[in-house]
Amino acid sequence: MMQMLTDAAMSLLAPAPLIAIFLGTLGGIIIGAIPGLTATMAVALLIPVTFGMDPVVGLALMGGVYSGGMFGGAISSILLSTPGTPAAAATAFDGYPMTRKGKGGVAITVATVASFWGGIISTIALLLVAPILAKFSLRFGPPENFLLAIMGLASIVTLTSGNLIKGLISGVIGLLLASVGMDPIDAYPRFAGDFPELYEGIKDIPALIGLFSISQLLDLTGEASIIQELAADVSTLKDNKLPKGLGPTIARGSLIGTIVGMLPGAGATISAFISYNTAKSLDKEPETFGKGNPKGVAASESANNGCVGGSLIPMLTLGIPGNSVAACLMGGLTINNLIPGPELFSKYGTITYGFILSLFIANIVFLFLGIYLAPFFAKVSTAPNSLLIPAIAVLSVVGSFAMRNMMFDVWTMLAFGFGGYFLHRCGFDLGAVVLGLILGHITEEGFGGALAISNGSPAIFFTRPLCIGLWVCIALLLLPAIRAKRKAKHTVD
Amino acid sequence: MNNRTVSILSGAAGIVLAGAIYTQVLKFPEWASHASQYVKFLLLVLALLSGLLLVVSLFGREAGKPTWVKAPAHFFATAVLTIGMALSLKYVGFYVASAVYMIALALLLGMRRPVLLLVCTAALLAVVYGVFVKFLSVPVPLGVFEDFTFADIPGSLAKAKAAWALL
Numbered sequence: 001m002m003q004m005l006t007d008a009a010m011s012l013l014a015p016a017p018l019i020a021i022f023l024g025t026l027g028g029i030i031i032g033a034i035p036g037l038t039a040t041m042a043v044a045l046l047i048p049v050t051f052g053m054d055p056v057v058g059l060a061l062m063g064g065v066y067s068g069g070m071f072g073g074a075i076s077s078i079l080l081s082t083p084g085t086p087a088a089a090a091t092a093f094d095g096y097p098m099t100r101k102g103k104g105g106v107a108i109t110v111a112t113v114a115s116f117w118g119g120i121i122s123t124i125a126l127l128l129v130a131p132i133l134a135k136f137s138l139r140f141g142p143p144e145n146f147l148l149a150i151m152g153l154a155s156i157v158t159l160t161s162g163n164l165i166k167g168l169i170s171g172v173i174g175l176l177l178a179s180v181g182m183d184p185i186d187a188y189p190r191f192a193g194d195f196p197e198l199y200e201g202i203k204d205i206p207a208l209i210g211l212f213s214i215s216q217l218l219d220l221t222g223e224a225s226i227i228q229e230l231a232a233d234v235s236t237l238k239d240n241k242l243p244k245g246l247g248p249t250i251a252r253g254s255l256i257g258t259i260v261g262m263l264p265g266a267g268a269t270i271s272a273f274i275s276y277n278t279a280k281s282l283d284k285e286p287e288t289f290g291k292g293n294p295k296g297v298a299a300s301e302s303a304n305n306g307c308v309g310g311s312l313i314p315m316l317t318l319g320i321p322g323n324s325v326a327a328c329l330m331g332g333l334t335i336n337n338l339i340p341g342p343e344l345f346s347k348y349g350t351i352t353y354g355f356i357l358s359l360f361i362a363n364i365v366f367l368f369l370g371i372y373l374a375p376f377f378a379k380v381s382t383a384p385n386s387l388l389i390p391a392i393a394v395l396s397v398v399g400s401f402a403m404r405n406m407m408f409d410v411w412t413m414l415a416f417g418f419g420g421y422f423l424h425r426c427g428f429d430l431g432a433v434v435l436g437l438i439l440g441h442i443t444e445e446g447f448g449g450a451l452a453i454s455n456g457s458p459a460i461f462f463t464r465p466l467c468i469g470l471w472v473c474i475a476l477l478l479l480p481a482i483r484a485k486r487k488a489k490h491t492v493d
Numbered sequence: 494m495n496n497r498t499v500s501i502l503s504g505a506a507g508i509v510l511a512g513a514i515y516t517q518v519l520k521f522p523e524w525a526s527h528a529s530q531y532v533k534f535l536l537l538v539l540a541l542l543s544g545l546l547l548v549v550s551l552f553g554r555e556a557g558k559p560t561w562v563k564a565p566a567h568f569f570a571t572a573v574l575t576i577g578m579a580l581s582l583k584y585v586g587f588y589v590a591s592a593v594y595m596i597a598l599a600l601l602l603g604m605r606r607p608v609l610l611l612v613c614t615a616a617l618l619a620v621v622y623g624v625f626v627k628f629l630s631v632p633v634p635l636g637v638f639e640d641f642t643f644a645d646i647p648g649s650l651a652k653a654k655a656a657w658a659l660l
């Protein structure tokens with residue numbers, strides 16, 4: 001292995017792979033930051049482009065796009081409350097309030113460093129213990145996936161800052177919206193009406209852009225600029241010093257991201273929410289979350305970037321991609337006759353280890369780009385709203401359209417935007433709606449699949465060892481949050 | 494309308510919504526039992542939570558009033574122009590609709606620096622063209638300018654005029 005690692009490292013130390021990693025990462029950041037454009041789309045488009053390239057260069061380019069894209073989603077999420085990717089939705093909960101306080105630069109720095117460590121830790125796991133972790137991921141079946149989704153949904157309790165009943169109703173609304181379209185077992189098109197576009201369900205990206213971006217810009221029409229609490233000295237914007245005490249949050253988020261990332265179907269979004277929920281539950285001041293606590297940004301970003309390495313573990317070892325980007329990367333491997341399995345780590349070890357090592361370099365590239373560019377990115381928040389509002393709206397329209405080239409998605413986005421605005425004004429939680437919408441498919445698939453295995457007996461959720469472990473985790477996450485809410489209520493009374 | 498009334502109405506609306514969706518679920522065919530079971534469970538939870546919200550709000554205290562719209566003129570200008578822009582995409586295409594929308598909305602929202610506005614509009618559209626259309630081959634709606642080419646501007650404009658007349 002050491003010989004292959006050395007050969008792989010040497011193969012990367014040439015101009016072509018290094019340029020490919022740099023360009024891939026930079027392109028990934030840009031694509032990730034633009035709502036509607038995803039790393040999956042970019043990697044899929046790169047497959048034919050990389051066909052004629054040296055396999056190490058081609059894979060390094062795609063790995064750079066994947067790493068950069070996952071981080072890039074945080075930038076628009078923090079500055080404009082418009083998550084570039086669904087995985088960055090949880091980043092907006094504290095990132096955007098930090099921008100409103102004039103700390104956009106700090107928030108981007110926190111996101112950069114957390115993403116970096118998330119990426120590095122998951123890549124180390126990929127490099128050292130991939131085969132063992134891959135076997136563990138295979139033990140996750142539909143009942144475990146269902147409970148994992150429930151663990152994500154449990155975040156609603158911690159996410160909701162106001163009325164808990166309204167927060168729970170918001171989550172159920174999200175789950176109901178996710179039930180639109182063909183159900184996973186009978187394939188009956190529910191509530192699709194005369195719209196064939198709805199047979200596949202409501203697409204996440206237009207809904208997310210509408211709920212976060214359009215509703216936010218409608219809110220901004222009453223203000224002159226995003227920043228509300230900027231100190232007299234505008235130079236505070238350039239401050240990008242990393243706050244202290246983020247280490248445990250980042251380490252925990254990275255591990256959550258790596259573990260959840262390697263479970264097929266779960267992905268970066270669910271891991272970001274679980275990590276955010278865990279960080280809030282364990283924090284001494286949970287009430288500061290959602291109001292601009294850097295730990296919220298660190299928890300979410302370390303977890304979603306932790307998924308990069310995590311999702312590649314089952315893909316490289318077993319041929320089971322952890323998410324859609326990993327599936328596209330698998331396409332990139334197979335066109336080079338690299339079939340996932342043990343041979344990748346023996347016969348084609350130099351290429352495989354070269355690809356894994358390129359992910360380390362991609363993380364270093366976006367670390368430098370993120371920290372260096374944070375103050376410049378943060379300046380966006382000083383732009384007048386009269387300019388930002390139309391610009392965000394135009395990007396939202398083109399981002400929604402780009403997913404399937406359908407005007408239907410633009411109308412979906414606008415409907416969610418206006419609906420979300422008034423729902424929020426009525427005291428409902430848009431974060432919980434998004435959570436329900438994103439996790440709805442996994443919840444229903446896991447629930448239906450588990451009951452199909454057990455012939456309809458719900459005992460399957462309580463008898464399998466991993467399920468019991470997950471129930472314990474859910475209880476551990478919920479108890480502090482419920483206790484904190486009761487304490488807060490007593491204080492108010 | 495105060496927050497308490499909003500919560501009472503929200504609770505009532507939740508129950509009505511759950512009932513309305515339930516009547517639709519009853520129309521599902523018999524073979525789609527899995528499709529209906531899950532939704533029925535969610536509707537039950539929605540109805541229970543909405544009922545709870547209604548009861549708690551009826552007997553509880555909730556101070557304050559919701560702010561529906563902070564600046565009505567700006568809000569409605571943004572809403573109307575955004576919907577107008579989405580409607581016009583099919584006819585005049587993305588670039589024309591977006592340019593007109595950006596300039597009109599920015600001016601209505603109080604932007605008074607025309608050069609900056611024009612530069613930002615051009616830059617944004619150039620980014621969309623470069624990243625979406627050229628780099629990622631993601632098309633944007635072009636409307637009557639579907640066949641427009643810079644090589645034959647008079648011919649392209651004539652085609653656009655004909656397409657517009659057809660629309």
